[in-house]
Amino acid sequence: MSVPEALLEIDRISKRYGDVVALRDMSFEVRAGEMFGFVGSNGAGKTTTMRIALGVLAADSGEVRWNGAPITFETRRRIGYMPEERGLYPKMKVAEQLAYLAELHGSGSAAARRAADVWIERLGLTEKRDEEVQKLSLGNQQRVQLAAALVHDPEVLVLDEPFSGLDPVAVDVMSQVLREKCDQGVPVVFSSHQLDLVERLCDRVGIVRSGQMVASGSVAELRSGTTERVMVDVDGAGYGWVDELTGVRVVERQGSRAVLELGDGVDDQVVLRAASAAGRVREFAPHRPSLSELFRNVVTEEAAA
Amino acid sequence: MTAPTAPSGSRALSPARGVVLVARREMSTRLRSRSFVIGTLLTIAVIAAYVGFMYFMGNSASRINVGLTGQATAVAEPLKSSVAALGKEVETRTVPDPETGERLVREGELDALVVGAPGALKVVVQKEIKDQLRAALDGLTRQQVLDARLAEAGLNPVEVNREVAGARVAVSTLEVPDPQQDQRKVLAFASLFLLFFSVQTFGTMVAQGVVEEKSSRVVEILLSTVRPWQLMLGKVLGIGVVGLVQLLIIGGVGLVAAIGGDMLTLPDAAVGTLVSVLGWYLVGFLLYAMILAASAALVSRQEELGSVLTPVLMLLMVSFFVGFTLLQNPNNKLVEVLSMIPPFGPVLMPSRIALGVAPGWQIALSVGLTVLAVAAMAWLGGRIYANAVLRTGARVKLRDALRAK
Secondary structure (H helix, E strand, O other), rough: OOOOEEEEEEEEEEEEEEOEEEEEEEEEEEEEOEEEEEOOOOOHHHHHHHHHHHHOOOOOOEEEEEEOOEEEEHHHOEEEEEEEOOOOOOOOOOHHHHHHHHHHOOEEEEEEEHHHHHHHHOOOOHHOOOHHHHHHHHHHHHHHHHHHHHHOOOOOOHHHHHHHHOOOOHHHHHHHHOOOOOOOOOOEEEEOOOHHHHHHOEEEEEEEOOEEEEEOHHHHHHOOOOOOEEEEEEEOOOOOOHHHHOOOOEEEEEEEEEEEOOOOOHHHHHEEEEEEEEEEEEEEEEEEHHHHHHHHHHHHHHHHH | OOOOOOOOOOOOOOOHHHHHHHHHHHHHHHOOOHHHHHHHHHHHHHHHHHHHHHHHHHHHHHHHEEEEHHHHHHHHHHHHHHHHOOEEEEEEEEEEHHHHHHHHHHHHHOEEEEEEOOOOOEEEEEEOOHHHHHHHHHHHHHHHHHHHHHHHOOOOOHHHHHHHHHHOOOOOOOOOOOHHHHHHHHHHHHHHHHHHHHHHHHHHHHHHHHHHHHHOOOHHOOOOOHHHHHHHHHHHHHHHHHHHHHHHHHHHHHHHHHOOOOOOOHHHHHHHHHHHHHHHHHHHHHHHHHHHHHHOOOOOOOOHHHHHHHHHHHHHHHHHOOOOOOOOOOOOHHHHHHOOOOOOHHHHHHHHHHHHHOOHHHHHHHHHHHHHHHHHHHHHHHHHHHHHOOOOOOOOOOHHHHHOO
């Protein structure tokens, strides 16, 4: 089976509420088999972007395209959506609700019931099949919510904070399901505040600030712009010796460990020798900033600018 | 274990199918709901109890039990026929002596005890005598006196009585009298009540459904695949059908019970009224449901619903109470005018039809105006609903909902 070409493009979308700019030229794209993490502070514009992609909200300008063509009401039906504000009928039974949502997205009724059962089993809800959603635990409600986004076999997934409120087991189930859908050629976009999770799962990441995309790319690409750092652990001697090296400074210290920032053209071997001269080196390794650090840098850089 | 793969089937969802799916969900969840089943059964029980009570009361209250003793036993037959002429039934029995008779009256077994000679009858009752009985006994006594005098005067009482009986005043009526007026009033009241009750119950259900979707946020998922008007129309139609089913059950049971219990002797008029009520329910419900759905979309929580529903339900309430005056005066001018104007028409007109006082042109005008109002509210209400239903939080101002693109 060939993987169908699938491409979701968000092209220069802008939205303002009165004087408040919610989005300014927001652009990014997600391809088949790609998982895109959407990160940013609260109110940065992630939810607004997703709601516009789903047609729940209208943009002032810009375009959302699916496989090269502007997205229409009909093609939107191929998106699997999990809104930030979770929503299901509280008094409807799990299986009926999922089958209904599948039908509403264009599935035939027999196919809809089948798909509902498949996802109920897949997400470990078999025993809750005929229970009202309001009677389920919060974690199980989240699973039903995910099933609701998947039950019509969407060609693209747009999930707003899918991991928030999940217990560790559910996080694993969710990650696994998203990875599988992604491997089947479904572009996946999701927003999250759990940056370690985004770093682990996503092929590409977009960082949003004040309605604008300020950085996007793979985590490695985002790192490439940053200065080189090393983590050292030198026994007993303190870090006075660092001051004698040009272009090197201590960024962070914790006990006998320190993170050093190496300026352009500084040879890490020179630093290592200096460290050895100062004391017993227990650890010396390149330090790669985590997504959290990258995020903090990007956001504070922007704020300072 | 792998996730299901894509059998990329057709995803087309025609606008009509969207509406049908929404309506079907409303029907299947609500027809099975405990409140619907219990509500319907309870209403049926109330109707059955009422009809049974009326049947029993009708049988016992219209009959007067009279005990006769001594010479008075001779008036049994004339008493029966003259009370019957006054619209009541008399059950007579002979009691052995006045003492026994009095005891029976005291115990409530008898309504009255009649003693004495036909010309000088005496009646013993517990507290008061029934008017018809008094009139009949007075008549009989007078007749006796009259007959005696006539005989004394040498006239044949039988001949004179025949002549007297033949003398009547000539009555000419300006309007054709309707001997079925009372039954028509029953039908009119039933129409009025059923329409008020159904439109209010199921209109409120629409409003609650709109807020349920809004407060549970499921509306955001729904609106990513169907348009607001499909969701609103599907909900209104689905709940409308549920109301129609209940109306049909209640109306049908009421009809059968009333005819079976001898309360209605006009099966044709009764069936006609039920059909008219069902038809008027459809247009009336659509009108109110559209207004209520749009109003409900303005708020986000069930607790706030009352404030937006009250003004609309007041219109319904006013129609209902104005309709009561019809039972006093079927030709009430105010009701006649209001019955042609939405939103009062759908509640009032069926009562006037049941009373047989609504000319064809008035009915046609009322239907026409109501249908126009439904169309206008579908457009306006749909617009308000679409603009307000995704705005959660504070109550949306009507002006903003109308103005937004």
